[in-house]
Amino acid sequence: MTASIYHQLREQMDQYSTGFPATKSGVELKILEKLFTEEDAELYLDLSMLLESAENFAARTNRSPEDASAKLENMAQRGLLFRHVKNGNKRYSAIPFVVGSYEFQLGRMDEELARLTNSYMEEAFLSGMANNIPPLRTIPVGKSVDVVHQVAAYEDAKAIVNGKSKIAVANCICRTQQNLLDKGCNKPMEVCLLFGSHAEYYVENKMGRYITSEEACKILDQCEEAGLVNQPANMVNPGGMCNCCGDCCGVLRALNLLPNPGELVYNRYWAVIDQEECTGCEACLDRCQMNAITIDDTAKIDEARCIGCGLCVTTCPMDAIKLEEKPKELQVPPPASGKELMDITAEKRGTNLVPIKMQQ
Template sequence: MTRDIYRELQERLDLFSIGFPPAPSGVEITILKRLFSEEDADLFLKLTPLLTPAEKIAETLGLLADEARTRLADMAGRGLLFSKTKGDTTLYAATPFVHGIFEYQVNRMDKELAELMNQYGMEALGLNMLQHGGSFLRTIPVNQALTPDNQVASYDDALEILKSKRTIVVTECICRKKQTILENACGKVVEACFMFDTMAEYYLAHNLGRQVTVDEAVDILGKAREQGLVTQPATAQNPDGMCNCCGDCCGVLQAINFHPKPAEAVSTNHYAVLDRDACTGCETCVDRCQTNALAMDDDGLAVLNPDRCIGCGLCVITCPSEALSLQAKSPEQQYQLPKDGMDQMVALAQKRGIL
């Protein structure tokens, strides 16, 4: 039987992160053929997600060290592998499709790939996002929406996350860039996603973003929130990235919006509360909400559907009558987060029944 290396690659990628499931049309194979040669696919299949020196990989591949280094560096440069340099040694690892190969195409995204990814999102990846998006990204509140007595853990505070990082890189949102290419853009800021530390160093090494200071990052974060973007770091106490997402373009939010109860599909420790007696019916909150949790009732006042609220606080900070507030969930309802990215990947795999 002839080896179907691209199907093998799809099945391997489906083991990582939120997966890479087959689509009815087979568009996922078209995407892989667009990105990987057969030689690339064969090499990827011989790697694991554990960072490994090129010299060790050369032994596994049966190649001379120089040849292995050249091939590995080339694939990492095309966003098909993750790499990390420590001193004179570069380590390589297989990487998930999301977050990973897809996002690493930010400088190579063109109309053909954008159309393929849009199709794949509608046919297959969106369903996986819907089922597992809450384990991949989590919603954290806008600090302005919190009352002084509403204490927030450092990993639920965007500013504290930024302050804790040694390296911060800002890059373009791959979702909004894709929709821009397809002429479906929402018009909101594109350069709004952060990568941290080791992940940031990968982005710098491959010219996928630019390094910024904490102050610059805070300024970008503020502009993103002014435009109504939801801040979503990776679901770990020590996240390696933090996105600022819109319901129009973001794959995770788009998928979650198909859920009848988005509040159950995300990891969030807060929820909004509406005081209808204080509402003036200005409709500002309706425009701000990215999950359609707020609407106008027949009496001209807002109504809040708690099943759709993901606790971002964007509505709270722009309510002119202060009719909206943000509350913390009870201690027993608080999410327990994995410590870091590797623990997050294991947790995702366990949730999907892979481990």
């Protein structure tokens, strides 16, 4: 029973988002065994990604309403499900591994889970990103885009923040995990921004704290200074925004494995060097998280590797770098919503968002 239920759970989680592929070592099953009891796994397999009250879930699955409510709430508190609260009414849904239960282990991450997760990332998960749609997208930092360009609100980090009525901040799960393995970096930790119901979930589960839009904008300024890539969720109206480094971030680590990461990201810009102004000072080298810049007397940009973050632009002492729009045929606008992102990701991966048990 034990082996069977965790294989079923892995198969179900593999249907969602960036997937949860099997490995030769079976490390992904060890992760599931650490996070889920067998009872947790059975309940997860009966859930869908559509929010549902405990009462409806109990009636649909022939469970006791009291037991279902208690179990769903317990799993939500442990980061295994998502909980949405509106007017005092709670609803629950299944979540992917990324973005989902991995990030929601922020308050429970220990050395064992950090080690298992890192092994899994290196064996299967990171390389699988090549055939996937990134759950995060890159947008230009600060004032790296020339004012002559009309920047859409969903491409402007501060516009996104200022448009949110409820904001929370939390520590970066990737840096938290890597630091437990002595593989981390010295970049700022409290830099992950959550909005709306995601902010509520983090605060209710004691993983984050509420902040104002002014505080959030100050955090963005600190992140730019520290050389972090701004990556909101890959949709027009994101529920969260990461500020990432190439050392720790799973998405950037996955992109770095690719020969042409710039072709996979959903962005609008790439960096361009003015060869007459560039002095080859190398100030831009450390700022680039994608190894897209080389110096041969002057700086050169590998367009296929550039993800358009703008970090090189804001620290060039000669103003020799700028962001320019990619040709229209190379621009990929973000999906309108999280549901649309899930739908197109599932279509590309050939998976089904309807739970496997409900297809039988």
